[in-house]
Amino acid sequence: METIGSRLKTIRKNNNISIKKLAEMTHISSSNISDIENNKISPSANAIIRICSELEISTDFLLLGKESPKLTEGASSIMELYNLLSDENKIVGKYKLKELLKEQQQEEKEIEKIGNL
Numbered sequence: 001m002e003t004i005g006s007r008l009k010t011i012r013k014n015n016n017i018s019i020k021k022l023a024e025m026t027h028i029s030s031s032n033i034s035d036i037e038n039n040k041i042s043p044s045a046n047a048i049i050r051i052c053s054e055l056e057i058s059t060d061f062l063l064l065g066k067e068s069p070k071l072t073e074g075a076s077s078i079m080e081l082y083n084l085l086s087d088e089n090k091i092v093g094k095y096k097l098k099e100l101l102k103e104q105q106q107e108e109k110e111i112e113k114i115g116n117l
Contacts, residue, residue: 009037053079
């Protein structure tokens with residue numbers, strides 16, 4: 001059975017990245033990276049986000065083995081910006097994105113109504 005650790009190890013090796021290099025990229029200790037890969041510990045949510053952002057893979061791929069493993073360029077850029085935010089601003093950002101999505105959905109409904117006239 002494939003695990004988070006085995007997927008991480010495969011992706012890391014396929015990209016010719018050492019454990020030490022991934023640790024530097026993600027600011028996660030080498031021993032924790034090794035422990036994750038060997039299924040000794042489960043990564044925190046923050047660690048998952050940092051790993052996925054640096055390796056440019058989706059969280060769905062790392063966690064579940066689903067989807068294409070590579071993030072789109074836009075999604076990767078968003079993840080990089082997200083990782084720079086404080087914990088408080090991450091919450092605010094999530095709220096603002098939800099508001100933006102609601103506005104977009106409302107605009108789409110209005111356009112659809114006009115089209116049905």
